[in-house]
Amino acid sequence: MKSKVEKSCLAAALQSVMRAVSNRSTQPILGNTLIEFEEGRLSFTGTDLEIGLKTSVEAQVEDSGSLSVPAKLLYDIISNLPGKEIDLYQEKEHELLIKQGRSKYSIRTLPASEYPLFPEFEKGNICAVSADILQQAIRQVIFASSQDESRRILTGVLLEVEGSNLKLVATDGHRLALRNLSLSEPSQEETSLIIPGRTLNELSRLLSSGEGEVMIRVLSNQVAFIYNKIVLVSRIIEGKYPNYRQVIPANLPYESIVSREEISKAVKGAHILAKEGSHVVKMSFSAERIAVTAGTQDVGDVYEEISAQYNGEDEDIAFNAKYLLDILGNLDEEMLQIKSGTSLSPAIIRPMGEEEYTYVVMPVKIG
Numbered sequence: 001m002k003s004k005v006e007k008s009c010l011a012a013a014l015q016s017v018m019r020a021v022s023n024r025s026t027q028p029i030l031g032n033t034l035i036e037f038e039e040g041r042l043s044f045t046g047t048d049l050e051i052g053l054k055t056s057v058e059a060q061v062e063d064s065g066s067l068s069v070p071a072k073l074l075y076d077i078i079s080n081l082p083g084k085e086i087d088l089y090q091e092k093e094h095e096l097l098i099k100q101g102r103s104k105y106s107i108r109t110l111p112a113s114e115y116p117l118f119p120e121f122e123k124g125n126i127c128a129v130s131a132d133i134l135q136q137a138i139r140q141v142i143f144a145s146s147q148d149e150s151r152r153i154l155t156g157v158l159l160e161v162e163g164s165n166l167k168l169v170a171t172d173g174h175r176l177a178l179r180n181l182s183l184s185e186p187s188q189e190e191t192s193l194i195i196p197g198r199t200l201n202e203l204s205r206l207l208s209s210g211e212g213e214v215m216i217r218v219l220s221n222q223v224a225f226i227y228n229k230i231v232l233v234s235r236i237i238e239g240k241y242p243n244y245r246q247v248i249p250a251n252l253p254y255e256s257i258v259s260r261e262e263i264s265k266a267v268k269g270a271h272i273l274a275k276e277g278s279h280v281v282k283m284s285f286s287a288e289r290i291a292v293t294a295g296t297q298d299v300g301d302v303y304e305e306i307s308a309q310y311n312g313e314d315e316d317i318a319f320n321a322k323y324l325l326d327i328l329g330n331l332d333e334e335m336l337q338i339k340s341g342t343s344l345s346p347a348i349i350r351p352m353g354e355e356e357y358t359y360v361v362m363p364v365k366i367g
Contacts, residue, residue: 001037001061001062001063001064001065001066001067001088001089001090002037002061002062002063002087002088002089002090003037003042003059003060003061003062003087003088003089004059004060004085004086004087004088005042005057005058005059005060005085005086005088006057006058006084006085006086007078007081007083007084007085007086007100008084009057009058010042010057010078010086011075011078011079012057013042013044013055013056013057014033014044014071014074014075014078015075016053016055016206016230017033017044017045017046017053017054017055017071018033018046018071018072018075019046019053019202019205020046020047020048020051020052020053020202020232021033021046021047021048021071021072022047022048022049023072025048028110029068029110029114029115029116030047030048030049030116031070031071031072032068032069032070032071032110032115033045033046033068033069033070033071033074034046034066034067034068034112034115034118035066035067035068035069035088035096036064036065036066036112037061037063037064037065037066038056038061038064039061039064040058040059040061041056041057041058041059041061042056042057042059042061042088043055043056044056044057045115045118046071047116047118047233049116050196050198050234050235051196051198051199051202051232051233051234051235052116052118052119052232052233052234053202053230053231053232053233054118054230054231054233055229055230055231056229057229065090065112066112067090067096067109067110067111067112068109068110068111068112068114068115069096069107069108069109069110070107073107074096074098074107077098077105077107078098081098081100081101081103082100082101083100083101085100086098086099086100087099087100090109094108094109094110095107095108095109096108096109118231118233119219119222119224119233120219121217121219121224121226121231121233126161126187126189126191126216126217126218127161127166127183127185127187127215127216128183128184128185128213128214128215128216129166129181129183129213129214129216130184130213130214131207131209131210131211131212131213131214131227132207132210132211133181134181134203134207134214135203135204135207135208135210136332137168137179137181138157138168138200138201138203138204138207139204139330140177140179140330140331140357141157141168141169141170141177141178141179142157142170142197142200142201142204143170143177143326143327143330144170144171144172144175144176144177144326144359145157145170145171145172145197146171146172146173147172148172151173152237152239153194153237153239153240153241153242154171154172154173154242155196155197155237156194156195156196156197156237156241157169157170157194157195157197157200158170158192158193158194158195158241158244159191159192159193159194159195159216159223160190160191160192161183161187161189161190161191161192161216162187162190163186163187164182164183164185164186164187165180165181165182165183166180166181166182166183167179167180167181168181169241169244170197171242171244171247174320174323174361174362175323175326175327175359175360175361175362176244176247176248176358176359176360177327177357177358177359177360178244178248178357178358178359178360179356179357180355180356180357181356182356191218192241193218193223193236194236194237194238194239194241195223195234195236195237196234196235196237199223199232199234202232203225203227203232206225206227206230206232207227212227212228213227214226214227215227218236221235221236221238222234222235222236223236247346247360248348248358248360249339249341249345249346249348249360252339252340252341252345252347252348253312253341254285254310254311254312254313254315254339254340254341255310255311255312255337255338255339255340256285256290256308256309256310256311256312256337256338256340257308257309257310257335257336257337257352258290258306258307258308258309258335258336258338259306259307259334259335259336260328260331260333260334260335260336261334262306262307263290263292263306263328263336264325264328264329265304266290266292266304266305266306267281267292267304267321267324267325267328268325269292269302269304270292270293270294270302270304270321271294271321271322271325272302273294273295273296273299273300273301273302274294274295274321275321276296276298276299277294277295277296277299278364279320279321279322280294280318280319280320280321280364280366281293281294281318281319281321281324282294282316282317282318282366283316283317283318283319284314284315284316285308285310285312285314285315285316285317285340286310286314287310287314288307288308288309288310289305289306289307289308289310290305290306290308290310291303291304291305292304292305292306294321312340315340315341315342315343316343317340317342317343317345317347317363318343318363318364318365318366319347319361319363319364320361320364323361324361327349327359327361331351331357333351333352333354335351335352336349336350336351336352337349337350337351337352337353343363343365343366344363344365345363346360346361346362346363347360347361347363348360349361
């Protein structure tokens, strides 16, 4: 096996693959990347058996074959080399040589036959979605998923596809985020599956360029996201997701229109004192204003007031400040709509005039 490849492309491929490589496994092979020498390219695979990632780079390849090497070690070596092109080749069994100019490294390899098989997803397309829109949707829901592994289903994000509509839903039991996406071409089949939050976080990083489309495919208990030359594969969380439709209130009588920037500053200011206690901030809704207050007897109090268009009766509702800051930090629109009711009713926050996104947050009961 012998190849010549651009350093920048090789380093980028290894950096991507390392996101799926395990550094703590008792199986040494899972700390490796599988390298496949193929005509005109090198392919790299990494997996920790929960997620897997495969990508390829163009290369001059003379002899085909495959082997596996420690992923981080190879990346560190490549990153340290100064030139633009690097030679990767094998002269002896169980040894990979890396050469650039006068520099030459040798690292031990493991047989490709010992590496976990990467699933094939040639068929089974559910849909295709724009990369930038999907990344935005992930950002707008992922924070609402649970971090509690004892409620594993809620650590994932529900993906539903029906016709020309794709939904992402996340909840931790205290708040819920839902984003609807319109597909350019309708799916031929209805699909509902729970994707681990970690998988979507990794996918979001891969979509940072925001160009092109992402193909979504499903095979048995796995899902694949195919983007440019990258394939990200993940196990699906087994189980039944809660009925999120029951959580979304249908008739909230009051409405506020407020600047996202202004309410963000107010809640951040109130949270300075709120985080010293229970993280609770109180929002007082009245004509043409929202007052945001917080405080503890031992520390002090804060009062922030912002202008708002409010249609409703005067009402005080308390919220966990973190749940408000999470949503305010993940929306881009200038103006927001807040639908509310009594002090015990959940509230809905969404960009003004945008029905495609819904954030439901439960109130905190205060004396």
